[in-house]
Amino acid sequence: MPLRTAFSEMNCSLARALDQMGDPWALLILRECLIGVERFDDFQQALGVARKVLADRLARLTTHGLLERVPLDGSGKRAAYRLTDKGHALVPALVAVMQWGDTWVSGSGREPVRLTGARGAVLAPVQLRTSQGKPVPPHQVRMAPGPGADRRTRGHLAQCAALQDAPGHHA
Amino acid sequence: MPLRTAFSEMNCSLARALDQMGDPWALLILRECLIGVERFDDFQQALGVARKVLADRLARLTTHGLLERVPLDGSGKRAAYRLTDKGHALVPALVAVMQWGDTWVSGSGREPVRLTGARGAVLAPVQLRTSQGKPVPPHQVRMAPGPGADRRTRGHLAQCAALQDAPGHHA
Numbered sequence: 001m002p003l004r005t006a007f008s009e010m011n012c013s014l015a016r017a018l019d020q021m022g023d024p025w026a027l028l029i030l031r032e033c034l035i036g037v038e039r040f041d042d043f044q045q046a047l048g049v050a051r052k053v054l055a056d057r058l059a060r061l062t063t064h065g066l067l068e069r070v071p072l073d074g075s076g077k078r079a080a081y082r083l084t085d086k087g088h089a090l091v092p093a094l095v096a097v098m099q100w101g102d103t104w105v106s107g108s109g110r111e112p113v114r115l116t117g118a119r120g121a122v123l124a125p126v127q128l129r130t131s132q133g134k135p136v137p138p139h140q141v142r143m144a145p146g147p148g149a150d151r152r153t154r155g156h157l158a159q160c161a162a163l164q165d166a167p168g169h170h171a
Numbered sequence: 172m173p174l175r176t177a178f179s180e181m182n183c184s185l186a187r188a189l190d191q192m193g194d195p196w197a198l199l200i201l202r203e204c205l206i207g208v209e210r211f212d213d214f215q216q217a218l219g220v221a222r223k224v225l226a227d228r229l230a231r232l233t234t235h236g237l238l239e240r241v242p243l244d245g246s247g248k249r250a251a252y253r254l255t256d257k258g259h260a261l262v263p264a265l266v267a268v269m270q271w272g273d274t275w276v277s278g279s280g281r282e283p284v285r286l287t288g289a290r291g292a293v294l295a296p297v298q299l300r301t302s303q304g305k306p307v308p309p310h311q312v313r314m315a316p317g318p319g320a321d322r323r324t325r326g327h328l329a330q331c332a333a334l335q336d337a338p339g340h341h342a
Binding site: 007012013014017020021023027028032035036037038046088089090095097098099100106111124128130131138142143146147148150153157160161163 | 275287334
């Protein structure tokens with residue numbers, strides 16, 4: 001086995017996304033960006049993260065295009081980190097994870113933070129829908145080969161579909 | 172600084188959720204569960220993950236209640252791993268991450284997998300909405316203290332709100 005598998009090389013958008021999103025620190029940095037934190041020292045203070053780890057994660061998120069680094073003076077030493085379109089596009093996923101944490105870990109009535117839209121309207125729990133707007137319960141979600149499916153992906157999905165249709169399978 | 176920060180001890184549902192969800196391997200295991208994989212050897216073959224890592228992640232997901240381990244014979248050695256309600260509840264977040272990876276990493280027309288509902292209806296991109304159903308663009312998402320906010324959370328959110336209202340701030 002290789003010492004570290006390259007998630008970026010898997011033919012899977014989940015694996016590729018996780019590779020670029022990085023570890024929990026990176027996602028907590030994105031959350032801080034969303035509420036207006038921009039400077040290294042402010043991230044450091046808000047998260048209590050080691051400076052070396054913070055510098056690494058900011059560089060990684062910038063390299064992958066989720067953040068842009070905007071110099072604030074001529075020397076280029078002071079800078080603000082801001083969410084790009086690619087970074088903002090990850091917000092629904094962050095919200096979905098946070099809502100799951102509210103419900104299943106923090107618990108109802110103990111949510112540390114309330115998520116709202118621009119004028120204070122509370123966000124509804126993220127719900128899956130078909131392109132026609134029909135709600136899809138999580139246990140009904142299926143996966144079929146997409147346009148980028150390779151032979152391995154096709155074979156695996158066909159095997160899994162056969163498993164799910166087999167008598168005695170729980171689904 | 173402590174050697175490893177306990178995300179579970181932060182007063183933040185995102186950090187707490189990430190602590191229980193685990194690393195990319197754990198999330199790829201959940202994806203496999205969703206498409207019907209149940210057995211240790213089948214996870215191993217599908218993901219190409221080291222057996223020790225797989226055993227650790229399955230145990231972790233079971234401990235945190237996202238998977239249940241169902242013995243398949245009297246000896247208890249053969250078992251199936253199945254998503255619990257708590258595990259199924261994480262599916263919208265997994266879908267949101269996968270859709271982001273489709274759009275921003277794999278790229279349009281190269282999606283390895285198509286996500287569908289029960290009868291093959293394609294899933295729409297996850298969209299944030301208020302509880303009245305009004306769409307909320309990602310850059311409009313705000314955070315306010317929730318019922319579980321402690322003094323530190325309140326102070327930090329107040330500081331950030333002031334930052335965002337300050338003249339010259341980008342948001």
